[in-house]
Amino acid sequence: MRIAVLGAGAWGTAVAIAAARGATEPVRLWLRDAEQARAMAATRVNQRYLPQVRLPEQVEVVSGAIADAVAQADLVVLGTPLAALRQSLQMLCAAGQPAAHVPVVWLCKGVEPTGEAGAVGRLPHEVYADVGGPWPCGVLSGPSFALEVAQGRPTALVAASRDAQVRRLLVQAFHGSVLRVYENDDVTGVEVGGAVKNVLALATGICDGLELGLNARAALITRGLAEMTRLGLALGGRAETFMGLSGVGDLVLTATGGLSRNRRVGLLLAEGRSMPEILASLGHVAEGVHCARAVVQRAAGLGVHMPISEAVVRLLDGQVDAHALVQGLLGRDPTVE
Numbered sequence: 001m002r003i004a005v006l007g008a009g010a011w012g013t014a015v016a017i018a019a020a021r022g023a024t025e026p027v028r029l030w031l032r033d034a035e036q037a038r039a040m041a042a043t044r045v046n047q048r049y050l051p052q053v054r055l056p057e058q059v060e061v062v063s064g065a066i067a068d069a070v071a072q073a074d075l076v077v078l079g080t081p082l083a084a085l086r087q088s089l090q091m092l093c094a095a096g097q098p099a100a101h102v103p104v105v106w107l108c109k110g111v112e113p114t115g116e117a118g119a120v121g122r123l124p125h126e127v128y129a130d131v132g133g134p135w136p137c138g139v140l141s142g143p144s145f146a147l148e149v150a151q152g153r154p155t156a157l158v159a160a161s162r163d164a165q166v167r168r169l170l171v172q173a174f175h176g177s178v179l180r181v182y183e184n185d186d187v188t189g190v191e192v193g194g195a196v197k198n199v200l201a202l203a204t205g206i207c208d209g210l211e212l213g214l215n216a217r218a219a220l221i222t223r224g225l226a227e228m229t230r231l232g233l234a235l236g237g238r239a240e241t242f243m244g245l246s247g248v249g250d251l252v253l254t255a256t257g258g259l260s261r262n263r264r265v266g267l268l269l270a271e272g273r274s275m276p277e278i279l280a281s282l283g284h285v286a287e288g289v290h291c292a293r294a295v296v297q298r299a300a301g302l303g304v305h306m307p308i309s310e311a312v313v314r315l316l317d318g319q320v321d322a323h324a325l326v327q328g329l330l331g332r333d334p335t336v337e
């Protein structure tokens, strides 16, 4: 199978490395920056985003015309953050490549702050529908830090698509001795899990940064899962998806794992650092920062209450500090579980 991964941040690079394990064809990794592509091809390392892991020989680093990068592919993987999803899809449409039968899947986790005609909080598959590409499509998600996947540490992912052939192709491409890929046809549920867990990881980072304790962290994760599920159900997702890899699985990983960028932002916010300072020090995307407001707005439009995410937005908007955020959550009226 010929796989083309577009975008070489930490995750695009790790996914290309994972695809290369046991591959019989080269895996193409496309970068928009020709200079960075030359350096990666020469040094066999993604110095900027994933310096710890060497690229296997099977990974072919390319830049230049996107049409050339995907022309021969049997599977196209969009490795960019959500902010670049719409533009990447539009570029493929304009290029008229890949062929209409070739699956296009994305890796990003989040919702669009403002999309077409001012629509707020579009999920990735809704962005895809807006753009109107001809390809069968899907999403690869689940609890997965790029570094561990690139290092070949055991990981379980979820391949979500309404098209069984897309799910099977993703399993064929990525399932192996260290990577398990589970199928799911609940694209909405999987995407809601991937987006909301980032917002909740900001909250958990704040909680841990303030040293509120392990009980508080467990409470946040559990009640966070409840609000993630409420939004997912309102959007048409299935309850069991939130008990799976892209729900509780990715929430636990991101909210507690030391490699999470979103959690790290929360820890630094608890120290009283400013957002520009935090983002400059991070060097990577933290999707929760970009999508928290849109998650809450979309939920509000559906009459879904998300108190933890709403508190995170108040903090990001500068309305409260970390201590006031916690007091606000603890001071809410008693309710049923």
Ligand SMILES: NC(=O)c1ccc[n+]([C@@H]2O[C@H](COP(=O)([O-])OP(=O)(O)OC[C@H]3O[C@@H](n4cnc5c(N)ncnc54)[C@H](O)[C@@H]3O)[C@@H](O)[C@H]2O)c1
Binding pocket: 007, 008, 009, 010, 011, 012, 032, 049, 079, 080, 081, 082, 083, 084, 087, 107, 108, 109, 110, 144, 145, 146, 147, 283, 284, 285, 287
């Ligand atoms: N890193 C992980 O462990 C991980 C795991 C699973 C999912 N994800 C998701 O994958 C997506 C990408 O994350 P990442 O870790 O690779 O990010 P990153 O910060 O490591 O890299 C971002 C990449 O996107 C490119 N980029 C940024 N803005 C762009 C734009 N407007 N147009 C084109 N390219 C643009 C950058 O040049 C860079 O190559 C995110 O949605 C993230 O939530 C990440």
Ligand SMILES: O=P(O)(O)OC[C@H](O)CO
Binding pocket: 109, 142, 143, 144, 145, 146, 198, 201, 250, 253, 254, 259, 260, 261, 262, 263, 285, 286, 287
């Ligand atoms: O580092 P984060 O917080 O963007 O999380 C990375 C992955 O999404 C974890 O599954």
